[in-house]
Amino acid sequence: MGEPTRVLLDESRIPRNWYNLVPDLPAPPPPVLHPATLRPVGPDDLAPLFPAELIGQEVSGERYVPVPDEVLDVYRLWRPTPLIRARRLERRLGTPARIYYKYEGGSPSGSHKPNTAVPQAYYNAREGVRRLTTETGAGQWGSALAFACGQFGLACEIWMVRASYDQKPYRRTLMRVHGATLHASPSAVTAAGARILAEDPECTGSLGIAISEAVEVAGQHDDTRYALGSVLNHVLMHQTVIGEEALEQLAVLGETPDLVIGCTGGGSNFAGLAFPFLREKLAGRMDPVLRAVEPTACPSLTRGTYAYDFGDTAGFTPLMKMHTLGHTFVPDPIHAGGLRYHGMSPLLSHVYELGLVEAVAVTQTECFDAGVRFAGAEGILPAPEPAHAVAATIAEALRCAESGEEKVIVMSLCGHGHFDLPAYERHLAGRLEDFTLPQERIDAALAHLPSV
Amino acid sequence: MGEPTRVLLDESRIPRNWYNLVPDLPAPPPPVLHPATLRPVGPDDLAPLFPAELIGQEVSGERYVPVPDEVLDVYRLWRPTPLIRARRLERRLGTPARIYYKYEGGSPSGSHKPNTAVPQAYYNAREGVRRLTTETGAGQWGSALAFACGQFGLACEIWMVRASYDQKPYRRTLMRVHGATLHASPSAVTAAGARILAEDPECTGSLGIAISEAVEVAGQHDDTRYALGSVLNHVLMHQTVIGEEALEQLAVLGETPDLVIGCTGGGSNFAGLAFPFLREKLAGRMDPVLRAVEPTACPSLTRGTYAYDFGDTAGFTPLMKMHTLGHTFVPDPIHAGGLRYHGMSPLLSHVYELGLVEAVAVTQTECFDAGVRFAGAEGILPAPEPAHAVAATIAEALRCAESGEEKVIVMSLCGHGHFDLPAYERHLAGRLEDFTLPQERIDAALAHLPSV
Incomplete structure (x- = not known):
């Protein structure tokens, strides 16, 4: 049958370690600051939100962190x-x-998110936590965390961005099947949500707002902690199982990538694939271009600024230096709900500043066109988020068709689109909007950056 | 890590042959009859509907049929x-x-259906056909055929049972993404559909009606053929890749099954898993119980009669001897749309009559309870159809808990439930109906059996 189409590894090849990029970087990332003191935060500042093990991983200088047997x-x-x-x-x-895609859609919740949901639930359960709160955009993170909490006997309470809550009823049910409690965000059950609803009862929400709500509730209860589905170092690290496996699979084929492509919302999917390749690049063992793809409606890398900002809208979180559109920025309701975040992972932002990765932005209709094209050829319908990566991959492959270059492209297909068919329906009907983001909206939001 | 959780085979282990059970049976199945002459049908009778290769496979006496390289x-x-x-x-x-499940939900359309859709599209394309018509219940078959037609450049026109058409909008979009044309059945575009709508404008449809419509259109056009997603011998044969792989995977583990369980609508999923095991049983190499699981709302094996009947409602098809509730029977609109068929595969019916397989029926709420329980434990949410198999598997496993028996159970998990979340939502809300099927409804439908 010639060269294989799918490279499978048996379960003995699941990576035994997560990879921490930080010690391999030429410069350390800027510290996270306490919003009141503007001093670097310490473990005690984070203890109300996260278990000790995850706080340790967040600031770890070790290149490898072992994956527990239970995970x-x-x-x-x-x-x-x-x-x-x-x-x-x-x-x-x-x-x-030659195009390769690393397909994460076969997971229990249909995306890459369980890669970090499972260890987060595990460490919290091990430290006696009884309930996790979180936010979710498209619902992929929420359903992953609901599943993971079920595996370790934790309760799970989720604030889901209203734009997605309304667009993705199926995802809501999946979270409930796994026993989670759901709120549309902004919700009236938190002070942060109630304040926003008072100003704008029609607010379609954002990840930043939902984070404020989940953080608020976690901070109020001793038995409750908060879990974040992207952005933070430990989350990106858990996702490196994607890239570690991909490296091994390419080695089986004898392939060396020229280009690694992934979509970026908070950054964990892209980093999960790209950081192990970046390790190899920094060590001089290969030299791929690493390309992050974001939506033109929420272009934190390509049009945001690199500054200290809050991770949430209400300003509850520590200050992180990152590419941001401003913590008050509310993106248009594109269907790639998982990419509607004002900021970018501080670690990925730092890596971008160091010039080690590049970024492009694509429009919503480009993504859905690419998704339909991909499904027609490969069978799998991509979720709107990885459809961004598919669009960039197709663009590159067409450039190769012009130039004759035999580039090896590795793309993260981080989830299937079986929950996103209403959006595809709109696309097929020609009713999908492309949002042009005026510079004034970015400027207005950036005017609210905290002064550091 | 001890014994593996997932047994994977690399693509060189895809079966190179489909398995035909017929030559291994102690008695041949009864012939298919022409409805006018009541004589056995010949290839010429079937030529308006199917390509020659599939007609040949339908009546083949060979134990193995090679899988073409293109497939x-x-x-x-x-x-x-x-x-x-x-x-x-x-x-x-x-x-x-010890419970093992063979998971077919990772296919492009999320179920086992592409196993036969792909060869059917391939053989039609090879013989110059330009368009395929078909029916679909839950939409799993329709989306599989739409995908397969796209692979081989065929147009695809699908009649979808209205009950599912209304319940499963996401499936409709998936078929359209793959370029198919869709009709809710009964539709006004066929004579058969129009006749039924005239009698009952609110008719929720059935697979039997949808088949009539698809067959009618295929019969009217030289460049068009019909494709069936279950019931027929060649369809069951294509699905044996499931059982052949499962046998090899169990051999890797050194396991011998005591019980093989699958849900049955038209019979192809169950037969696909079970027939290779039946070959081994008939040869004396193992002795598993083979258990088919059907819905109490459509119990063709457990409450139907074994008689010659039409495959469709309008009486266009040849007469097949099978377990049937009568071709005019319209099942209640349970959410397992793929199991709402009045008849059962003639070959599987024959095997059932020979006492080689057994059958049980389960209620809708039992299935959804089992589906939620399975998802909580294993992560994967089963479609309502395989949730029937899950319910029977759980029942057996609980009996083993009582008796202490260490049975080895192999179950077909033939699709994920990501398209079926509205049904799960109803279940979680306690609003899912259990339909009690009165004997009079069966008797009334059986009164319309053709006299042979």
Whole structure:
């Protein structure tokens, strides 16, 4: 049958360690600051929100953090994930490029999110926590955390961005099947949500607002902690299982990538694939371009500023230096709910500032066009978030068709689109909007940056 | 890490042959009859509906039919599928049984249906057909055929049972993403549909009606053929890749099954898993019980009669001897749309008459309870159809907990439930109906059996 289409690894090849990029960087990332003192935060500042083990991972200087057996035992349900050669797509594009996609859609919740949900639930349960609160955009993170909490006997309470809550009823049910309690955000059950609703009862929400709500509740109860689905160092680190496996799978094929592509909202999907490749690049063992793809409606890397800002809208979180559109920025309700975040992972922002990764922005209709094209060729319908990566991959493959370059492209296909069919329906009906983001809206939000 | 949770095979292990049970049976199945002459149908009778290769497979006496390379090349996108040990479910049930599930939900359309859609599209395309018509219940077959047609450049026109059309809008979009044309059935675009709508404008449809419509259109156009997603011998044969792989995966583990469980609508999912095991049983190499699970709302095996009947409602198809509730029977609108068929595969019916398989019926709420329980333990949310198999598996595992028997159970988990979340939502809200099927309704439908 010639070269394989899917490279599978058996479960003994699940990575035993998560990879921490920080010690390999030429410069350390800027510290996270306490919003009142503007001093670097310490473990005590974070203790009301996170268990000690995750706080330790957040600031760890170790290159590798071992994956606990209890986490491996859950990972085995769907990991290692396949690396698939997109032969049919290549053929239809007439490209000499070789396109590989790392497919995370076979997980219990249909995306890469359980990679970090499972260890987060595990560490919290081990330290005696009884309930986790969180936010969710498209619902992929929420359903992953609901599943993970169920595995370790934790209660799970989720604030879901209203734009997605209304667009994605199926995701709501999936979270409830796993026993989670749900609120549309902004909600009236928190002070932060009630304040925003008082100003704008029609507010479609944002990840920043939902984070404020979940953080507020976690901070009020001793048995409750908060879990974040992206942005933070420990989250990005848990996702490196994606890139570690992909490296091993490419080695099986004898391939060396020229280009690694992933979509970016908070940054964990992209970093999960790209950071292990960046390690190899920094060590001189390969030299791929690492390309982050974001929506033009929420372009934190390509049009945001690099500054200290809050992770949430209400200003409850520590201050993080990151690419941001301003913590008060509310993106238009694009269907890629997981990419509607005002900021970018501080670690990924730092890496971007160091010039080690590049970024592009694509429009909503480009993404859905790419998603339909990909499904027609490869069968799998991408979620709107990875459809951004697909769009950038197709663009590159078409450039290769022009130039004749036989580039090896590795793309993260971080979730299937089976929950996102109303958005595809709108697209097929020609009713999908492309939002042009005026500079004034960015400027207005950036005017609210905290002064540091 | 001890015994594996998932047994994966690499793509060189995709079966190279489909298995035809017929030559291994102690008695041949009764012939299919022409409705006018009541004589056995010949290839010429079927030529308006099917390509020659599939007609040949339908009546083949060969034990093995080779899988063409072009089909293998598409199978590679998701096959071999994993066999997964349900350790977490076992633990939660406190059962000494060892439960394995063969998971087909990782396919492009999320179920086992592409296993036959791909070869059917391939053979039609090879013989110059330009368009395929078909029916679909839950939409799993329709989306599989739409995908398969897209792979081989065929147009695809689908009649979708109205009950599912209304309940499963996401499936409709998935078919459209793959370029298919859709009609809710009964539709006004066919004579058969128009006749039924005239009698009952509110008719929720059935697979039998949708088949009439698709067959009618295929019969009217030279460049158009019809494709069936279950029931027929060639369809069951294509699905045997499931059982062949499962046999190999169990051999890797050194396990011998005591019980093989699958849900049955038209019979192809169950037969796909069970028939290779039946071959082994008939050859004396193992002795598993083979248990088909059907809905109490549509119990063709457990409450139907074994008689010659039409495959469709309008009486266009040849007469097949099968377990049937009568071709005019319209089942209540349960959410397992793929199991709402009045008849059962003639080959599986024959095997059932020979006493080689057994059958049980379960209620809708039992299935959804089982689905939620399975998702909580294993992460994967089953579609309502395989939730029937899950319910029967859990029942057996609990009996083992009582008796202490260490049975090895192999179950077909033929699709994920990500398209079926409205039904789960109803279930969680306590609003899911259990339909009690009165004997008079069966008797009334059986009164319309053709006299043979």
